[in-house]
Amino acid sequence: MQTLIDLFNTFETLGDKTAFVNRTGVRRLVVSYREFHGLALKMASLLAQRGVEAGDRVLIWGPNSSWWAIAYWGIIIRGAIAVPVDFMSDQARADSIRNLTRAKTVLQSRFKPERMTVADSILLEDLQYLLEDVQPASGPAPAAPEDTAQLIYTSGTTGNPKGVILTHRNLIANLTQINRAVPIITPGFNFLSLLPLSHMFEQMGGFFTPLYRGAAIVYPRTLKPSAIMEALGEEDIYIIMSVPRLMQLLKTTIERELDEKHLSGLFRWMTRFAARLPKEMRRSLFLPVQRKFGPNFTAFVSGGAPLDQEVFNFWSSMGFTVLEGYGLTETSPVLCVNTIDRQVAGSVGPPMPGVQLKIENKEILVRGDNVFPGYYENEQASRDAFTSEGWFRTGDLGELDSDGWLAIKGREKDLIVTGSGINVYPDELEAVLNRVAGVKESCVIGLDKGGGEEVHAVLILDGSGKAPDEIISQANSSLDALHRITGFTLWNEPEFPKTTTLKIKKFTVKEELKKGPAADDSSVNRDSLLNLIARVTGVSAAGIREESLLVTDLGLTSIDRLELVSFLEQEYRLDIDDSQIGPQTKVSDLRQIITKREKLTRHDHFRFWTNNNFFSGVRRAWDTVFHTPLFRRFATLELHGTGNLEKLAGPVIFVANHLSYLDQPAVMFALPPEIRYRTASAAWEEFFFNDYHGLERILRRLSYEYASVLFNLFPLPQSQGFGGSLKFMGRLTDAGVNILIFPEGGHARDGKMQPFQLGLGIMVKELGIPVVPIRIGGTDQVLPHEASFPKQGKVTVTFGEPLRFRFEEPAEIVEQTRLAVERL
Template sequence: MKTLTDLFQTFPARGDATACIHRTGVRRLLFSYAKIHDLSLRMAAWLGSQGIGAGDRVVLWGPNSPWWMVAFWGVLARGGIVVPVDFMSNAERATMIAELTRAKLILQSNDKLERVHRLPAQLMEELAFLLEKIEPQSSVFNASPDETVEIVYTSGTTGNPKGVVLSHRNLVANILQVNQHIPVVSSDFRFLSLLPLSHLFEQMGGFLTPLYNGAAIVYIRTLKPSAILEALREEDIYAIIAVPRLLLLLKGSIERKLAAKGLDRTFSRFLTRMDKVPKGLRKELFLPIHRQFGRHFTLFVSGGAALDPEVFLFWDRLGFTLLEGYGLTECSPVLTANPLDRQKLGSVGTPLPGVTVRIVGGEILVRGENVFAGYFQNPAATDEVLQNGWFRTGDLGEFDGSGWLRIKGRCKELIVTGAGINVYPDEIEALLNRTAGVRESCVVGLDRGAGEEVHAVIVPDGGGRPLDEIIDEVNRQLDDLHRITGGSVWTEAEFPKTTTLKIRKFQVKQRLQEGANASAGGAVDRLVLLIGKITGMPAERITDDALMVADLGLTSIGRLELVNALEQEFRLDLEDSIIGPQSRVRDLREIITRRENILLREHFRLWTTSAPAMALRRFGDALLHYPLASAFALLESQGREHLDGIAGPVLFVSNHLSYFDHPAIMFSLPEHWRYATATAAWEEFFFRNFKNSAQKVWKRCAFEYASLAFTVFPLPQTRGFRGALRHMGRLADRGKSILVFPEGERSVDGTLLPFRLGLGIMVRELAIPVVPVRISGLEKVFPRGAAWPHRGAVRVAFGEPLYFTTESPTEIVAVTRKAVESL
C-alpha cells in the first residue's frame, strides 16, 4: 500500500462487512464497505459535475458521520484535496480557511446553524438523496505517493493556526507504523468515534486504522453522555480514541454514580489496593463497571494532550488498558506510543518504527516518512520548524533510563520567572485539578515587568472554597522557586477550548491581561447566538428575562431545533420539554452553567413488537377485537395495491375521527402489514388527563392493555416528543411501520383539521416513505362525544407512498396533508 487510494480499492473485497454505523439519535443506519465504495465513487462523479478536478480543494465542515467518510473518499477518488474544518468552528473560521486554500466547494452540515455563503456549498445530509441519481465514477484517480491528500489547519491553542500539508506518503507511513507498533486491531473491532475527524489523532486512530484492518466505526450524532453510554452498551465497542479531558469526564461519571449509592469511599479505598493485583482479576473485581463499556471493550488510546497520572491510575486499577501516545498534526500525527504489553505511568512510550526522536536543548526533534514537507503557502513558518531534515516539535521532553519519552510541556507555554527558573505549567495544573474546590485549572505566565509570574486560573467546582486556600494547599506541595504567585477565578462555565478539549491558553492569557473574562466568548454568548439563529431575533432582544415563546416567538419545531443545538454545542442531555411557555433565557443559561442533565421517565416498550407479543395480539384480534369491530363497522378498503412492492417500514399518516380509527385501519391492512405496525396514541389521555384516582387507575390499565393488544405507544402533545421520536426510530430499525394521527384530536364532522408541525420532524428524522390514509364514516358510527357506537359503513383509503428528500418540515406537513385530503 503506497497511497490512500490503494486502501480505498480494498473496500469492494470486504463486501457486506460493516464499515460504519450511524446512530442519528433516532435511527441506527448500517453502511457496508461495498456501499461506502459505491457511494464514494458516486460522490467523485458528482464532484466532477461541479467542476472539481485533480488538485482542487474541497472543504469538509461537518460532524463525524458516514457522509463525512463518503465525502473524504469521494474527493480522493476524484484527485482532489480535502480541507477538513473543525465542526465546532464558526462560519468565520470556515470561510477564512476556505479562502486561504482557494477551495472550490464547501460541504457543510444541516446540524450547523451557521453557513458559509461566499463559495459554492452543499449540505452533507443531502448527499443521501443527491447521490442516488448519480452514476458511479468508473475509475479512481491514480495518485502518486507524494501528492497532497489534505491540508489540515491546526486547532489554534497558540493563536496562530497554520495549514499542514500531508501527502499520501505521510499518512500511509503512519498507518503502517501505528499498526506495527500496536498490532491489536482486527476486523472484529468496533471503534466509537468521539473526536472530530478534522483532528488528525481521530483521523489516524479512529478512521484510517479501522478501515485498514476491516473494522467498523460507530458514529453518534451528539456527544452527550447518554448517547456515549448507550452506544457503549449496544454496539459492542472495542476501542475509543480519547483525549485526557474525555477520560476525566468518564471517570467523574463513574465516581458520581458510586457516590449517589454511598459507595464512593469504599470504592476509593479498594481501588488504591489494586496496583499488585493481576489485570485479569481487576476486570473481574470491577465487572459491573466493565459491563457499562461492553463485553469486548479492549482499550482507550489517549493523546492530544498530557494525561494526568491520577487519571491513568484510575483506569489502570480498574483493569482497563489505556495506551498513551504523542504526536502532532505535522507528523500525520503519531510519533510515540505505549505498547500493548506494557504501559508506563507518565510516559508517552517509545518511538514508532521508522520514527527517530532526539532531544536538543530540551526540545523534541523528530524525523520519518510520516513528517510533513511544509505549511501551505507559508515558507517562513516551514523554515522555522524544518531544519536539516528534522522537525522541531516545539514540545519539551526527556527520555528516561529505558528510552521511554516523557513530555514536559510546550516551549511557548514554559514560564521563566524573574529568578530565571523554568516552570512547567502542566505539572502545577495536575496538582490543582486534584485539589478540592477546583473543577478545572489553567496556569499561565504573566509578565509584570520583572520576569513572568506563575498565575493560576481556576474554574471552581461550586463548593465555595476560597482561591487563596486552594493556592496555599498546592504551594505546600511545590518547592519555593516553582510556587504560584497569583491567581484568578474564571467566571464562565469553562475555559475556551479546542474540540479536542485542550485549553486555548493564549485566549485565557489575553483576557487576563485585558482584565475582562466575565462574559466574552462564554456560555451566554453562545446561547444568545443559537437562540438568535433559530428565532431570527436580534441579539439585543434576547435578554435574560425574555420569554422563549411569548417574547422570542419560539415555535414547536424551533424548540426541538434549539434543544438539539444546545446538546450539540454543550454536550448535555436535555429534553425539549425543558422549554415551556414560562421558560426564560436565564433558565436555559442556568442549566448550561450547572451542566444539568434533564432526563424524563418514558413509557416505551420494544418488547410489545416481539413474536410472543404479536401472537397474543393475533389471538386477541381473532377472539375479540375483529368480531367487535365488524359488529359495528362495515369495512371497505381502497388503495391497498399502493402497498405492493414496498418492503417497509413506512409511516402511515391518517386523519382522526374516532376511537375506532385504529382497528378500522388495522383490519383494512393486509395481515403482514397489520402485525408489523405500531400506533402512536395521545400520551396525555393515559397519563395526565384524569379527574380522580379511580380514573387514573382505569387509564393506566387501558394503556397496559392497548400497549400489548394494539402495539400502542405514547406520543405527547403538551411536552417534548423526542423520546417518542427515538422510539419510532427503534421501531423503524426493526422493520416496524408506524401509524400516526397528526391532527392531534378527533374531528367532529369529518372535516380535516390542521396537521401538527411535529409530523415534518418525524418524517425527516425517520427517513421512511409516508403512506397517506383517509377514513370516512366513523364520524357517524362512533362520533366524538358518543357513549356507544352505531352500525354503519366505514371506508379506509390508502394513497400512493410519498418520498421526501430535502423538503423542510413545513413543506412535508403541507404535502402530506394535501395527499390525505385528496383521498
Template sequence: MQTLLDLFHTFPPRGDRCALVFRTGVRRLSLSYRELADLSLRMNRWLAAQGVGAGDRVVLWGPNSPWWVVAFWGLAARGAVVVPVDFMSGRERAETIARLTDARLVIQSRFKGERLTGWSTVMLEELPYLLAETPPLADTATPNPDDTAQLIYTSGTTGNPKGVILTHRNLMANLLQVNRHIPVVTERFRFLSLLPLSHMFEQMGGFFTPLFRGSAIVYLRTLKPSAIMEALGEEDVYAVIAVPRLLQLLQNSIVRELAARHLEKPVGWLLERSARLSPGTRKRLFFPIQRKFGSHFTLFVSGGAPLDPAVFRFWSGLGFTVVEGYGLTECAPVLTANTMERQLVGSVGVPLPGVEIRLEDRQVLARGENVFPGYYGNDDATRAAFTQDGWFRTGDLGELDGEGWLHIRGREKELIVTGAGINVYPDEVEGVLGRVKGVGEGCVIGLDRGGGEEVHAVLILDGSGRPADEIVREANAGLDTLHQITGFSLWPEAEFPKTTTLKVRKFLVKEKLQQGRGVTGGVAADLLVALIARATGAPPAEIREESLLVTDLGLTSIGRLELVNSLEQEFRLDLEDSLIGPQTRVSDLRTIVARREKVESRDRFRFWPNRPWGRLIRMACDFLIHRPLLACFVRLRVEGGERLAGLDGPVLFAANHLSYFDQPTIMSALPGSLRYRTATAVWAEFFFQNFRNIFQQLWKRSTYEYGTIALNLFPLPQTRGFRSSLRFMGRLADHGVNLLVFPEGERSKDGSLLPFKQGLGIMVQELEMPVVPVRIRGLEYVYPRGALWPKRGDVMVTFGEPLRFRGEGAEEIVAATRRAIEEL
C-alpha cells in the same frame, strides 16, 4: 500500500462486512464496505460533474458521519486535495481556509447555523439524495506517493494556524508504523469515533486504521455522556481514540453515577488497592463498571495532550488498558506510543518503527517518512520548522529516560519562567489543580505583571460553592514551593475556548484576562443567547434573563427540540426537551448549562410487544376481541391497498383523526404482513394528566396498560418535549416496525381536517422514513366525538402513494402530508 487509493481498493472485496454505523440519537444506520465503495465512486462521478479534478482543493466542513466518510473517499478517488475544517470552527475561520486554499468546492452541513457563500457548495445531508441518482465512476485517480492528499490547518493553542501539507506517503507511512507498533486490531474490532475527523489523531487511529484492518467504525451525532455510554453498551465496541479531557469527562460521569448510588467511597477504597492486582483480576473486580463498556472492550488510545497520571490510574485501576501516544499533525500524526504490553504512567512511550526522536535544548525533534514536507504557501514557516539537517522541530519540551521512553513536559511557548528564574510546566500544576474539589475545570498560564511571569490559575468552579481562594490553597499544598500558584481569576463562561482536541486555547484566555474581560460577560453568555435566537427567531437584543422561552420568545415544539440539540452539541450536556416548559426562563436555562444538570425523561416505553411473542399476543387479542367487536359496528371498505405492496422497509402512516375507533380500523385495513409490525403513537396527556378523580385515573392507566400490550401503543406528548418518544420511534424503525401517527393531535368533530402538529415534520426528518397518507371516512358517524356508544355504519380507509422527502424543512413536510391526505 503507498497511497490512499491503495487502501480504498481493498473495500469492495470485503463485501457486506459492516464498515460504518451512524447513531443519530433517533436511528441507527449502517453501511457495508461494498456500499461505502459504491457510494464513494458515485461521489467520484458527482464531483467530476462539478468540474472537480486532480489537485483541486475541496473544503470539507461537517460533523462526523458516514457522509463525511463518503465525501472523503469520493474526493480521494477523484484525486482532489481534502481540506478538512473542524465542524466547531466559526464561519470566519472556514472562509479564511477556503480562501487561502483557493477551494474549488465547499462541502458543508445544514447542522451549522453559519454557512459559507461565494463558493460552489453542497450540503453533506443532500448527498444521500444526490448520489442515489448518480451512477458510480470506477475510473479513479492514480496519485503518486508524494502528491498532496490533505491540507490540514492546525487549530493550535497559539492563535497562529498554518496549512499542513500531508502527502499520500506521509499518511500511509504512519498508518503502517502505527499498526506495526500496536498490532492488536483485527476485523472483529469496532471503534467508537468521538473526536472530529478533521483532526489527524482521529483520522489515523479511528479512521484509517479500522478501514485498513477491515474493522467497523461507530459515529454519534451528539457527543454527550449518555450517548457515549449507550453506544458502548450496545455496539460491542473494542476501542476508543480519546483525548485526556474526554477520558476525564467519562471518569466524571462514572463517579457521579457511583456517588448517586452511595458507592463512591467503597469503589475509591478498592481503586487505591487495585494497583497491586493483575489486569485480569482488576477486570473481574470491577465487572459492574467494565460491562458498561461491552464484553469485548480492549483499549483506550489517548493522545492530543498529556494525560494526567491520576486519570490514567483511575482507568488502569478499573482494569482498562490505556495506551498513551504523542504526535503532531505535521507528523501524520503519531511519533511515539506506549505498547499493549507496557504502559508507563507519565510517558508517551517509545518511537514508532521508522520514526527517529532526539532532543535539542530539551525540545523534541523528529524524523521519518511520516513527517510532512512543509506548510502550504508559507516558506518562512517551513524553514523555521526544520533544522539544517532536516529534523522537524516539534516545539514540545521533553525528556528521555534511561530506557528511551519519552516524557513530554509541555509546549515550549507555554513554559512559565518565574521572576526567580524557575521553570514551571503548566500541565503539572493543572494536574494537581484538577484533583481539588470545587474545580469544574482549570488552566494555568504565565502572567507578567512587571517582575517576571507568575503562575496564574484560571478557574471554572463546579457550582458546589467552595471558595476559589480555598481551592488554590489546597492545590498549593500539593505543589513544590517554587511552583505554587500566586494568583487566580474566575472564568465566567461555561467552557474555556478550546481546540479540536479539547485543549484550552490559552492565548485567548490570556488575552481576555489582560484586556480586563476575564471576570464579566463572555462567550458562553453570547453563545446561549445566539442559540436561543436561532431557535426562536427573536432578535438577540430582545432576549433577556427574565424572558419566558415559550410565552415571550415564541419557542415552538420544533424550536424546543432544535434548542436542546444545539445545547447538547455545544456544551456536551445530557438534556431532555421536556425541561423547557411554559414557565422556563432564559436564566433557568443558563443555570442548567452552568451546573451541567441532567434532566431525565420519566416516560416508560415497552419494546417487547414488538418481539415475536408480543405479536402473537396481539394476534390472539385481534382474533378473540378486537376484530369481532369492530365487526359489530364497522362495515369496512379499503382503497389503495395495492399501494402498500411494494413498500421496502418501515414507513410512517399519517392519518386523519375522527374517533377512538381509528386505530383498530386502520389496523384491520392493513394486510397482515404490516398489521402486526406497526406501532401507534397516542396522546400521552390523555392517559397521564387529563383526569378528574382517582377512578378516572385508574381507568385511563389500566386502558393504557392494555393498549401497549394488545394494540402496540406508545405515548407521544403534545404539551412538553417528545424527544424520548422520538428515540423510541427510531428504535422501532431500526427493527423494521412501521409507525402510525395522527398529526391533528385530536379528533375532528365533523370529519374536516384540523391543523397538523408541526412535530410531524421533525419526526420525518429524524426518522428518514417514507410517509404513507391515510384517509378515514365514516367513523365520524359510527363513533363521533362525545358519543357514549357507537352505532353501526360504513367506513372507508384509503391509502395514498408513499411520500419520500429529500431534506425538506419540517413545515414543508407537514404541508405536503396534509395536502396528500386532503386529496385522498
C-alpha cells in the same frame, strides 16, 4: 502500499462486512464495505460533475459520519485535495480556510447553525439522495506518494493556525508505523469514533487504521455521556481514540452513578486493592463496570494532551488498557505510543518504528517519512519549522528516560518563566488544581507583569460554594514555593473556549483577560449560550436577558426546542432533553442546567417488547376473539387504494386524518395482517399521563397498559419531551416496524382537517422512510367525539401512493403530506 488509493482498492474485497454504523440519535444505519466503495466512486463522479479536477481543494465542514467518510474518499479518488475543518469551528474560521485554500467546493452540514453561503456547496446529509442517480467513476485517479492528499489547519490554540500539507507518503508511513507498534486491531472489532475527523489523531487511529484492518467504525451524533455509554453498551466496542478530557468526563459519569448508589467508598477501596492484582483479575473484580463498556472493550488510546495520572490509574485499576501516545498534525500525527505489554503513567512511550527523535535544548525534534513537507503557501513558517539538518521542531518540551521512553513536560509556547527565572509547566499545576474540591476545570497561564510572568489560574467553579482563594491556598500547599500560583480569575461561562479535541484555547483565554472587564454588549457577544439561543430563535443576542422566558419572551417553538437541545448537546457535551425546557424556563435556568450538568430523570413509558413475535401473536389472537367481532358489530369497513400497500418494501409512516377514537382500530383492521402486526401507533401521551389524581389516574394508567400491549400504542407528547418518542420511533424503524400517526393532534370536530403539526416533518426527516397518506371517513358518525357508546355505520379507509421525501424541509413535508391526505 504507497498511497491512499492502494488502501481504497482493498475496500471492495471486504464485501458485506460492516464499515460504518451511524447512530443518529434516532436511527442506527449500517454501511458495508461494498456499499462504501461504490458510494465513494459515485462521490468522485459527483465532484467531477461540479467541476472538481485533480489538485483542486475541497473543504469538508461537518460532524463525523459515514457521509463524511464517503465525501473524503470521493475527494481522494478524484485526485483532489481534502480540506477538513473542525465541525465546532465558527463560520468566520471556516470562511477564512476556504479563502486561504481557494476551495473549489464546500461540503457542509445541516447540523451546523451557521453555514457558509457558497453557491456550489453540498450538504453532507443530502448525499444519500444526491448520489442515487449518479453513475460511479470507472476507478480512482492515479496518485503518487509525494502528492498532497489533504490540508489540515492547526487548531489555533496559539491564535496562529497554519495549513499543514500531508502527502500520501506521510499518511501511509504513519499508518504502517502504528500497525507495527500497536498490532492489536483485527477484522471484526468495532471502533467508537468520538474525536473529530478533522483532527489527525482520530483520522489516523480511528479512521484509516480500522479501515486498513477491515474493522467497523461507530459514529454517534453527539458526545454527551449517555450517548457514549449507550453506544459502548450496544455496539460491542473494542477500542476508543480519546483525549484526557473525554476520559475524565466518562470517569465523572461512573463516579456520579456510584455516588447515587452509595458505593463510592467501596469502589475507592477496591481500586487501591486491585492495583496489586494481574490485569485479568482486575477485569473480573470490576465486572459490573466492564459490562457497561461491552464484552470486548479493551483499550483507550489517549492523545492530544497530557493524561493526568489519577485518570490513568482510575481506568488501569479496573483492568482497562490505557495507551497514551504523542504526536502532532505535522507528523501525521503519531510519534510515540505506550506498548501493549507495558504502559507507564506519565510517559507517552518509545518512538515508533521509522521515527527518529532527539531532545535538543529540551525541545523534541523528529524526522521520518511521516513528517510533513511544509505549510501551505507559507514559506517562512515552513523554513522556521525545520533545523538546517531537516529535523522538525515540535515546539514541545520533553525528556527521554534510560529506556528511550518519552515524557512530555509541556508546550514551549505555554511555558511560564517567572521573574525569578523559574520555569513553570502549566499542565502540572492544572492537574493539582483539578483535584481540589470546588474546581470544575482550571487553566493556568502566564500573565506578563513586567520583569517576569505571574503564574495565574483561571477557574471554573462547580457550584459547591467553596471560596476561590481557599482553592488556590489548598493547591499551593502541595506545590513547591517557586511554582506556586500568585493570582486567579473566575471564568464566567460554563466552559473554556476549546478545540474540538477539548484542549483549552489558552491564547483566547489570555486575550480575554487582557481586555479586562467588558462592556455589556461585548460580554453578550462572547456568551456562547446566548449566541446559540439567538441563532435558534432569531432574537438578537443583545436582546436576550437572563430572566427571559425561552417560550413566552423569545418565541421558542416545540421544533426550536429540539434544535436548541441538539446544539447544546454538541456545544457542551451534556445530557439534556427537550422536556427540561418548558413554558416557565428562563435563560438563567438553562444556564444552571449546563453548569451543574444535572443528571436527567426520564419517565420511560415505552414498550419495545410489545413488538416481538410473542406479543404480535397475542394481539392477533385477541383481535380474532374480541376486537374484530366488536368492531364489525358496529362498523362496515370499505377499503380503497389497497394496491398501494403492495408497493411497500420496508417500514413506512402511515399518516391519517383524525375524526374519532375509532380511527386507530379502523386503520389497523384495514391493513393486511402481515402489515398490521408490524405496525405501532402513536397516541397522545397527555391523555394517559397528565397530572391526574385518585381513581382517574389509576384507570388511565391501566388503559395505557392495555392499549400498549393489545393495540401496540406508544406515547407521543403534544407539548414537550418529543425527543424521547422520536428516538423510540427510530428503534421501531430499525426493527422494521411501521408507525401510524395522526398529526392533527386532536379530533376534527366538524369533519374538516385541522393543520398538521410540524413534528411530523421532523419525524419524517429523521426517520428517512416513506410516508403513506390515509384518509378516514365515517368514524365520527359511528363513534362521535362526545359519545360513550358507538352506533352502526360505514367506515371508509383510503390508502394513497407512498410519498418519498428527499431534500424538503420539515414544513414542506408537513404541507405536502397534508395535501396528499386531503386529496384522497
